[in-house]
Amino acid sequence: MTSGLRKTHRFIWITLGLLVSSLIALSTIATKKPLEIDKDFSVVSKHKTQRAVFEDAYFVINLNEKNELNNLEIILKKPLKSASSLVYGYSNNSKNLLGSIDTKGRYTFTIDKLTTSIAIYDEIKKTNIAKIKL
């Protein structure tokens, strides 16, 4: 390598080291739920201000009401049988895709005040796994 190329390499790696490690730190801090050891994780919500909506063998669903938008929290206690499950929000006459859930864990979705119920939908069998009023 020429000395210029060596300089460029060093510059790139120092920049990469600083930039990516800060981004790693920020993204780890922003992780949706506290890092837990694989397998066992808490099903108790972190937020105190929210309302419990539903609980069964698979789901714990909580709603956190805020000024403009609500936060929907779905905790999946064990993996669903369906390979691909989508979450839909329903308001008066519309249906919105909120996102997907797969392995167990905590999922949060932002929904508007008009959303009155949600459905968890098995995309492959094309059936609802659960339909829940908020």
Add this chain to the structure above:
Amino acid sequence: MGVNYQTVLWNRNKKIYDRWIGLSMLIYLISFIGLTFITNVQTSVETLIIRAFGTLAIVLLHIILVIGPLSRINTRFLPLLYNRRHLGVSMFLAALIHGGFSLFQFHTLGNVNPIYALFSSNMDYNSLKNFPFQVLGFFALIILFLMAATSHDFWLKNLSAKSWKRLHMMVYFAYALIIMHVFLGSFQQQPSLWSTAILSFGFVVITALHISTGSKERKLDHIKTTDTNEGWDYVCDIDEIPEDRAKIFIVDNERIAVFKYNNKLSAISNVCKHQGGPLGEGKVVDGCVTCPWHGYQYLPHNGQSPPPFTEQVSTYRLKLIDKKVYVSPKALPEGTEVDPVIFNN
């Protein structure tokens, strides 16, 4: 086609290495799938393929990135450097399967073009939690594709060594994109202490090795000669150079290599025309200076590759006073014939 290029020759060793690469990838995939079945039976086949190949690609990428600094630290790693290109292409193929399956699984359901869906299904670009991480993987995959597609020496010659090197240095950018793809993607969806710790460890090791070897090399670039004599720089005593090997020396901030062979001394640029390998760390084999990285050869007295090859590097004039070797710091045009200094033991 009118472009001449010199291939890095196929040989038995290269084929053995390739077999090892293939076998190791296979063992990795089988173990990954086996372990997933043992520990978490409910994963779908698509998800399993996505994860097995995604993690395989990132493991390979770490191996690829560690080979460079390791072979600076210890020459025993040089055979890996020689075969790094095939690892690179294998890594791209693994990443392609991962990315392809993800696109297929997550974006072919709607009626829009899957690539468009990849960019538009999640527009949370200013959130770390919900960042559209697949976009980062997509750009990384494009870079890896360009690198794999131009990995043949034909392209090295055709694009010029400089642009080729620039293109292939994009791998560092791709690496950053991939790290963020994983941290903002699967680690956000399913935080796991172990995976986070392992990947962070990998990143720290790779970065620290690159920065530390790079800094060591840069210090060497600043070593100045202790003694100049009417425009000639003192290099070293003749006994300091082992037979068929070189002493590396700095003139004008660039490295040159002073070779001792057959009772002769010759000096050429230290920078190989192929990919900038350090010629002065190579050996004289069959009368030719042989690059330690991929084996390009140059004649020591004129810096030319033996026919039919056409590479040329700069040469330098030397003189010997008693046992002291001196070099004239002015580089002669590439391929200039210089009579070797002849000495008697």
